[in-house]
Amino acid sequence: MDIQITTQAAPQIQCDALIVSAAQDKGHGLQFSSVAIAINDVLNGLLDELVADGEFKGAVGELLTLHPMGRIPAKRVVVVGLGDRERITIQTLQRSAATAARHLQATGARHIVLAMQWSGGEISALQSMQAQVEGALLGLYTFRHYQHRDEPAQGVTRLQLFSDGLNQDEVEQAISRGRIMAEATNLARDLVNEPPNILTPTELANRASAMAREVGLECEVFDRAKIEELQMGGLLGVTRGSAEPPRFIVLRYRGAPEQGNKGMALVGKGITFDSGGISIKPAAGMDEMKGDMGGAAAVIGAMRAIALLKPHINVTGLVPTCENMPDGASYHPGDILRIMNGKTIEIVNTDAEGRLILADALSYATREGLSPIIDLATLTGGIVVALGTVMTGLFCNNEQLTQQILRAGQLAGEKYWPMPLDDEYREQIKSEIADIKQTGGRPASSVTAAKILENFVGDAQSTQWAHLDIAGTSYIEDKKAYQEKGGTGVGVRTLATLVLMRSA
Numbered sequence: 001m002d003i004q005i006t007t008q009a010a011p012q013i014q015c016d017a018l019i020v021s022a023a024q025d026k027g028h029g030l031q032f033s034s035v036a037i038a039i040n041d042v043l044n045g046l047l048d049e050l051v052a053d054g055e056f057k058g059a060v061g062e063l064l065t066l067h068p069m070g071r072i073p074a075k076r077v078v079v080v081g082l083g084d085r086e087r088i089t090i091q092t093l094q095r096s097a098a099t100a101a102r103h104l105q106a107t108g109a110r111h112i113v114l115a116m117q118w119s120g121g122e123i124s125a126l127q128s129m130q131a132q133v134e135g136a137l138l139g140l141y142t143f144r145h146y147q148h149r150d151e152p153a154q155g156v157t158r159l160q161l162f163s164d165g166l167n168q169d170e171v172e173q174a175i176s177r178g179r180i181m182a183e184a185t186n187l188a189r190d191l192v193n194e195p196p197n198i199l200t201p202t203e204l205a206n207r208a209s210a211m212a213r214e215v216g217l218e219c220e221v222f223d224r225a226k227i228e229e230l231q232m233g234g235l236l237g238v239t240r241g242s243a244e245p246p247r248f249i250v251l252r253y254r255g256a257p258e259q260g261n262k263g264m265a266l267v268g269k270g271i272t273f274d275s276g277g278i279s280i281k282p283a284a285g286m287d288e289m290k291g292d293m294g295g296a297a298a299v300i301g302a303m304r305a306i307a308l309l310k311p312h313i314n315v316t317g318l319v320p321t322c323e324n325m326p327d328g329a330s331y332h333p334g335d336i337l338r339i340m341n342g343k344t345i346e347i348v349n350t351d352a353e354g355r356l357i358l359a360d361a362l363s364y365a366t367r368e369g370l371s372p373i374i375d376l377a378t379l380t381g382g383i384v385v386a387l388g389t390v391m392t393g394l395f396c397n398n399e400q401l402t403q404q405i406l407r408a409g410q411l412a413g414e415k416y417w418p419m420p421l422d423d424e425y426r427e428q429i430k431s432e433i434a435d436i437k438q439t440g441g442r443p444a445s446s447v448t449a450a451k452i453l454e455n456f457v458g459d460a461q462s463t464q465w466a467h468l469d470i471a472g473t474s475y476i477e478d479k480k481a482y483q484e485k486g487g488t489g490v491g492v493r494t495l496a497t498l499v500l501m502r503s504a
């Protein structure tokens with residue numbers, strides 16, 4: 001994608017479509033971007049007339065298309081609604097840009113100019129620029145590698161960002177950040193969308209190592225022998241039923257070499273297909289369990305963004321990956337597994353596999369002395385019941401880190417909701433014969449899952465830890481105006497933003 005700045009006067013801009021915006025200003029009608037006002041003037045008040053006739057209300061994501069018929073060089077002008085001006089967030093800007101860009105791509109546009117120009121409240125003009133670039137690139141995303149087409153797939157190949165009165169270098173930096181964030185998110189989406197016969201644990205490791213080579217990260221991939229040597233009993237237990245060998249992926253970014261081996265850890269659940277194993281899942285919707293590596297995808301995407309953004313901090317990405325399959329060799333309900341840190345877990349349901357492979361990865365991160373440790377996992381159906389597809393569940397043993405993640409989420413356009421880690425929930429995961437029981441039953445199942453993970457990180461004083469349950473947010477079943485069905489890439493931008501916030 002070719003992305004540039006344009007400082008041309010709005011009525012002179014030549015393109016397939018010019019995207020402008022309108023926010024609702026309570027009691028004062030609509031507030032148009034200055035480019036929209038200039039276009040309205042050249043077109044003798046066409047926009048005012050359409051609004052007066054009730055054609056456009058400016059609701060979030062609402063589109064109004066104008067055809068100037070040669071009166072200006074832009075072939076079309078699309079006005080996108082931003083909704084109530086008091087409620088505009090970075091996510092609003094991203095999704096509005098995405099909706100407009102996606103709509104235009106579907107109608108054949110190749111060259112788009114973004115002139116939404118919103119800033120105000122807590123959002124600066126540069127953040128708005130970044131959000132527009134992110135939004136457009138996220139909205140233009142498609143996954144069609146496996147589909148034959150009669151016509152060659154065309155799409156938007158050129159984006160220009162309208163910028164007046166801003167420092168060009170700063171705008172360039174905002175564009176570059178936006179591009180890095182969006183492309184890393186789209187990489188994570190690709191990984192989630194790949195079918196499980198292609199994206200095996202081996203292939204996931206190959207993709208991670210190819211990415212690492214491309215952007216200059218260190219990458220180590222542990223095979224079964226090494227995983228056995230490390231005594232990762234959770235990963236070895238879950239992988240038993242699969243014909244595919246397990247992998248443990250380590251990605252290292254050393255942005256602060258003087259800090260030695262200290263730094264942050266990002267850990268992602270990498271189940272490339274979750275059939276449930278012996279505790280097999282119902283057939284309906286099982287295909288979506290190709291996305292049970294959404295946490296791994298987020299970590300791999302975030303590590304790519306971090307490598308390109310070059311913050312002054314060390315970050316290690318860890319991905320335990322395998323399949324969860326039924327077989328004569330599968331692990332059973334009733335088994336007791338010994339995790340890398342020595343703790344034992346009584347298995348009651350082989351479908352609760354994510355916490356087992358994460359237990360090994362968290363033990364590994366803790367043994368390396370990494371802090372904070374942030375894990376991401378499509379961990380529980382319970383979080384989908386609690387928060388749906390709108391917000392990611394955030395479990396954290398440190399209040400300051402909680403606030404940082406919430407803030408990083410706002411800046412990244414992703415929503416998180418704090419969930420409890422109260423010790424009374426430990427009652428539910430007491431075992432009669434092992435150190436802990438694998439599941440705590442239906443009540444608060446997302447919380448008890450998090451409480452299990454807590455056993456594998458150091459205490460809150462030595463190790464700051466956050467667990468993000470993305471089971472509801474990493475995959476959408478129904479397409480939206482701003483995004484197609486499939487992986488969302490959730491977590492990538494929040495993690496990269498969090499790392500930037502903590503670097504400085």
Ligand code: BES
Pocket residue numbers: 274292349351352353354378379380381382384439445471472
């Ligand atoms: N991968 C699933 C969780 C999931 C559910 C992800 C829906 C995405 C959408 C996980 O491995 C699982 O099956 N969890 C079970 C655990 C239960 C058996 C204790 C759950 O939460 O229902």
Ligand code: ZN
Pocket residue numbers: 274276324350351352353354
């Ligand atoms: Zn499962």
Ligand code: ZN
Pocket residue numbers: 271274292351353354378379
């Ligand atoms: Zn799973």
